[in-house]
Amino acid sequence: MRQSSPLLLKQTHGLRRAIRSAQYNGPTSGLATGAMQGKVVILPADWADEFLLYCQKNPTSCPLIGISEVGDFRLPKLGSDIDLRYDIPEYCIYQHGKKVNSCTDIATHWQDNFVTFVLGCSFSFENALSQAGLTPRNVEEQVDVPMYETNIATVPVGRFFGNTIVTMRPYSPKDAIHAIQITSRFPKAHGAPLHFGSPSDIGIDNLALPDFGNTVSIKEGEVPIFWASGITPQIAVQNASPPIYITNAPGKMLVTDLLDMDLTII
Amino acid sequence: MRQSSPLLLKQTHGLRRAIRSAQYNGPTSGLATGAMQGKVVILPADWADEFLLYCQKNPTSCPLIGISEVGDFRLPKLGSDIDLRYDIPEYCIYQHGKKVNSCTDIATHWQDNFVTFVLGCSFSFENALSQAGLTPRNVEEQVDVPMYETNIATVPVGRFFGNTIVTMRPYSPKDAIHAIQITSRFPKAHGAPLHFGSPSDIGIDNLALPDFGNTVSIKEGEVPIFWASGITPQIAVQNASPPIYITNAPGKMLVTDLLDMDLTII
Numbered sequence A, B: 001m002r003q004s005s006p007l008l009l010k011q012t013h014g015l016r017r018a019i020r021s022a023q024y025n026g027p028t029s030g031l032a033t034g035a036m037q038g039k040v041v042i043l044p045a046d047w048a049d050e051f052l053l054y055c056q057k058n059p060t061s062c063p064l065i066g067i068s069e070v071g072d073f074r075l076p077k078l079g080s081d082i083d084l085r086y087d088i089p090e091y092c093i094y095q096h097g098k099k100v101n102s103c104t105d106i107a108t109h110w111q112d113n114f115v116t117f118v119l120g121c122s123f124s125f126e127n128a129l130s131q132a133g134l135t136p137r138n139v140e141e142q143v144d145v146p147m148y149e150t151n152i153a154t155v156p157v158g159r160f161f162g163n164t165i166v167t168m169r170p171y172s173p174k175d176a177i178h179a180i181q182i183t184s185r186f187p188k189a190h191g192a193p194l195h196f197g198s199p200s201d202i203g204i205d206n207l208a209l210p211d212f213g214n215t216v217s218i219k220e221g222e223v224p225i226f227w228a229s230g231i232t233p234q235i236a237v238q239n240a241s242p243p244i245y246i247t248n249a250p251g252k253m254l255v256t257d258l259l260d261m262d263l264t265i266i
Helices: A006-020 A045-057 A123-131 A173-184 A231-240 B006-020 B045-057 B123-131 B173-184 B231-240
Strands: A035-044 A064-067 A091-095 A098-103 A114-120 A147-153 A163-171 A223-228 A245-248 A254-259 B035-044 B064-067 B091-095 B098-103 B114-120 B147-153 B163-171 B223-228 B245-248 B254-259
Touching (some): A006 A035, A006 A254, A035 A045, A035 A123, A035 A231, A045 A064, A045 A114, A045 A231, A163 A231, B035 B045, B035 B123, B045 B114, B123 B173, B163 B231, B173 B223
Antiparallel strands (some): A035 A114, B035 B254, B064 B114, B091 B245, B147 B163
16 A cells, blocks of 8 residues: 555545545545545445355456454544544435435444445545546536446345446547556556446447436447446345445545555556 | 576577577577567668667557667677677568568578567567456467557657557457456556447558458457557558668567566566
């Protein structure tokens, strides 16, 4: 692990403090750039082993970068002061697969048997793409990345199953080749794309109608490029339908003290 | 540089001896697998500096891996016993841009002012693709890879100029992503592709009519992937039209003692 610069640490700690005190509850994209952000899934312990195995069997969709002790709301390896009850701008609480609440902290919902999973997120490689002059269209157009359910089944484990959800970013073939190279460096942030070109090959009927997120414009000569999405495990948990589970709200991540660059392999 | 195994060195030396004595004058593809093979361009010294600069300005098409001293027919860094007058199965001799002769040695044509350039060749990454289960179609179908002239101009230098020539190998999108990753590791063997998909984007009118080499079959769902070709510098030399120059015949390379793996960056 590389050590974050004091300046960046000051940013991440300041941002977490603002989130913790509910002074900030917005999206985290573009904030504390360079600091690694992660998706969060909080599950009862008796569901955790099965979900851990599901992540292990589906590493491209579910790149695990942190897991808490049972009942522990701290995650010292991802940030010395992290408190998982407060440090996400907005939480979604689900019961039996249905969303029942969203809130800026889960202090009153916290259970002694909760286990927290933190998963790598495409924000990490989006920063790298932007730095290489390949700013994703969703970043340019300041919208959520379009996401689609595919017909690519994940490897089911116990009660967890579902199809792979993908994000889509359009590029010219030349830029796509470069984007494949860049994102290959981030296996813990979904890595290289799964597919490019014909959406119907992977069961996507209409690019203009994403299942989640927003549409983005596709310019002449550009090809849709599809990466695995961290929504995949969230859908698998929804399918498993535990009595209670908690996730971060879309686009509102856990900001860690690790660096995006900590996720690169070269 | 990694040291070739004694077994492989025995193969490369044995193969070069057979070529040197004109016992073998066929294609070198698939022979001494693992040993790096290179394309060769032999030029009079007063054309060499300009060609060197052309290679430097067009590194993807012209990945230079060796250059001889003026008038020296040895290349000890690529193989202790290499004799450039004999060690290529078949030479093509050009005068003022026109092929005037082909022969199995150039002993009688050798000039004291010759400079030899050795360029990395896609055989190196084709071996790596095959080992990864992505055997190129031209290898499967035992034909020359199809090559096309594009409308992508190389950077001209002095008398050297021309469009980029590309090779084409078809892959499914999923395999293409993997092939991009693998070939990215071989910047000295043309590296990652330049383009995929629509041939007309880069000025190729008809995939079924390659400008050099043979056609290969393209299966349903496959996409043409285009890599820079070592024919590019040969065309640039042809355009420059020196009074004399010599190249290896297509598919008949200089077999070196280096390893394909010596060309990888990771």
